Each structure stands twice: as structure tokens, then as C-alpha cells.
Amino acid sequence: MVTALLSPTTTAAAADSASPAPRAAATVTVPAGVTAGVAVFDRQTGTFTEQLNPTMQFRSASIVKLLIALDYLWNRDPAYEIPAADRTQFNSMLRSSDDDAASDFWVRDGGRAIVTRMSDELELANTNPPPADQDGMWGYTTTTAADTVKIYRYLLDQAPAPVRELIMGQLRQSTRCSATDSFDQHFGIAGAFNRPWAVKQGWSGFGGVENGTCGSDASALGTAAEPPLDVTRPALHTTGTVGTGDRSIVAVFTLHPVGATYGRAYTDLGRLTRSLTVPGGVRPTGTWFGTWSSDVNVRAGATTDSDVLTQLPAGVEVLVGCQKEGQTVSVPPYTNQWWAYLPQYGGYVTNIYISSPGNQLPNVPLCSSQQ
Numbered sequence: 001m002v003t004a005l006l007s008p009t010t011t012a013a014a015a016d017s018a019s020p021a022p023r024a025a026a027t028v029t030v031p032a033g034v035t036a037g038v039a040v041f042d043r044q045t046g047t048f049t050e051q052l053n054p055t056m057q058f059r060s061a062s063i064v065k066l067l068i069a070l071d072y073l074w075n076r077d078p079a080y081e082i083p084a085a086d087r088t089q090f091n092s093m094l095r096s097s098d099d100d101a102a103s104d105f106w107v108r109d110g111g112r113a114i115v116t117r118m119s120d121e122l123e124l125a126n127t128n129p130p131p132a133d134q135d136g137m138w139g140y141t142t143t144t145a146a147d148t149v150k151i152y153r154y155l156l157d158q159a160p161a162p163v164r165e166l167i168m169g170q171l172r173q174s175t176r177c178s179a180t181d182s183f184d185q186h187f188g189i190a191g192a193f194n195r196p197w198a199v200k201q202g203w204s205g206f207g208g209v210e211n212g213t214c215g216s217d218a219s220a221l222g223t224a225a226e227p228p229l230d231v232t233r234p235a236l237h238t239t240g241t242v243g244t245g246d247r248s249i250v251a252v253f254t255l256h257p258v259g260a261t262y263g264r265a266y267t268d269l270g271r272l273t274r275s276l277t278v279p280g281g282v283r284p285t286g287t288w289f290g291t292w293s294s295d296v297n298v299r300a301g302a303t304t305d306s307d308v309l310t311q312l313p314a315g316v317e318v319l320v321g322c323q324k325e326g327q328t329v330s331v332p333p334y335t336n337q338w339w340a341y342l343p344q345y346g347g348y349v350t351n352i353y354i355s356s357p358g359n360q361l362p363n364v365p366l367c368s369s370q371q
Helices: 009-017 061-073 082-095 099-108 112-122 145-157 159-169 262-274
Strands: 035-040 045-051 197-204 235-242 250-256 288-289 296-299 306-314 318-320 324-331 334-342 347-350
Touching: 035 145, 035 159, 045 306, 061 082, 061 099, 061 112, 061 145, 061 159, 061 197, 061 235, 082 099, 082 159, 112 145, 145 159, 145 235, 145 250, 159 197, 159 235, 235 262, 250 262, 306 347
Parallel strands: none
Antiparallel strands: 035 045, 035 250, 197 235, 235 250, 288 318, 296 306, 296 347, 324 334, 334 347
């Protein structure tokens, strides 16, 4: 038993020493119609650089998987030898946001009692399990940006090294597409900053409409009646660490207007995250452009014969690193031979689908011969 090793007493005290009192977040850009809770903690200085509604409760969606993982490891022996089948599910739950794996651990380990145990152990002020009559709906766990920072501070500063590496190691290897529903989960932190970063993302309420090959997620909302919680507005959350040595902890929770597309929410969360002061974060080089249409292919080369790497969420904003002439593409009434290189996808899209008046994008350099 390693309960003593996992005790968060010193963590809670350390967190209290950096006052989480809300302040006006002058640098935070919150798009119209979006409700946000934000906390950014600089581990080097021990201070918050951003706080906006840090104690506002949101349904957690997949962020609760951090607590499911911690609870699973809490009383294991120092070797942390996880059975092979469990290890596969554990890794997929964190790295690829596998809902089926999370549901399995949730049922086996006590359901809502998981959240109660971890909330008590980590002294989380505003994290609560789903309502008693919604025990299977782990996505309805409520939490806040401030409590999420506490979870990461525990992982980074107090958890035994094997626990830290088991969890953070998977978050550093976050896959672009989620395992259960093929959502594109490299939004927020993953789009706003270059590696190194580690992320656990959450999304809920977008269904399966026009989300590309990285498709749709209900975040285990289940089939039971809705609890007394705001589940009508789509939720999109980005949490994790940014910079060398996990310098900054970032937690951004957002709700979007009813009917908002995944691409719209993806773009709005990206703009909000890029507006934050995040010490240690390195922003990628390029220019952001909007896109239009759905099922837009990102290809390995600047031709329609090149392999399809993925498809963009409908209408999402993308970072363009450079452009080059390639195969002429016709989508009446448009014809264009220029292609945009998207460094965060490692591939090209025809400029036809980039929202810009000319065939060639303004202020975007030509790609080198190696690109």
C-alpha cells in the first residue's frame, strides 16, 4: 500500500500559498457567446499568470479521466505493475481519450465514488461526482479550472515518480484522433504552442455532424435522463502543461452557444488559448486563416493523388506555415493551383478552402524545396 506516498497534504498547502483569488484577466480574449473558466499557473514563480472565473463549475467531459487514472493507481504497490490488459486501456484512456476504457475503469472502481475519493484526497474545492441517479455518466462530473490546476500540481510535484510518468507520459503522447470516436483532439494547448506539452482534452455535446475523419464525441453522456446541470451548451476544454520542465499548467474550460459546430468551437477555443500569458510556451510560426466547407482533406503532398492524412473539422481555423504551387484544383466556380502547408498537421490543403480573396495567400512565404 502506498497511500502515504500519495498524500496530497503538502500539495494542498503549496497550492494555497499561491493565492487563486480571481483577478481581471486583461489578456484573455473570450469570443462572443463563449463562457470560459481559465487558470494558468507558472510553476517556476509559483504564481498564476491568468485567472478568469477559475472556480466556475463546468461538466468535466473527459477531464475526469485524470481522476479515474489517479484513483486506479492510488493504492498500488511501489512497483506499479499494471496487468497488461489494464495497461493497454489505461494508456488509451489518457493518450487517445478512449471512452470505453474510461467506462470500464469507472464501473470496476466504484463509479461516482472515484470522484468523491479523489476530491477528498486532493482537497479539490469544487469537484463533484455526477448526481446519484446518473452514476454511469462520468462526463457529468463537475470541476473547475482552479481544481484542475491542483490535480496537475499534485501529479508534477507530489505524486511518486512512477505515477507521474505513467500519467504524464501518456499525456505527452496525445494522439490527434481520439480512440473511441475519432475526434480531432489537438485543439487549444496542442494548437497554440509547440511541443513540449502534455494535454488532456474534453468535449461534449457536438454529436457526429461534420467533424471530419476526426469525428464525434458525446463524452460518455449515456442514455439516461439529463441531470440538473447545464448540458445544453456544447463544452470544449483544454488542460495540461506547456514548456520545458512542464513550466506552466494551463486549464481552460469553455461552453459554446447551442448549435455551435465543432469547428467553430475549436476555433474559438484556439483563439482564447493563444491570447493567454503562458510562461515557457513557444508559439508556432505561421499565419492563421479560416477555412470553409466540410470534409476538407489534408494531404501528404500538393496533389489530389497524395495520401489523405486526415480531414479538417468543418470551418476550423488553421495555421499556414508556407504555400507552394501544385496540382490545379477546380471546385466551381473556383480554380486554384496553390496549396497551403499546415505544419500542425504535417500536410497540405488546396488554397481553395482557405478563406482568403486571392489564389495565393497574402504574407505567407513560399515553401522550401524540402517541404
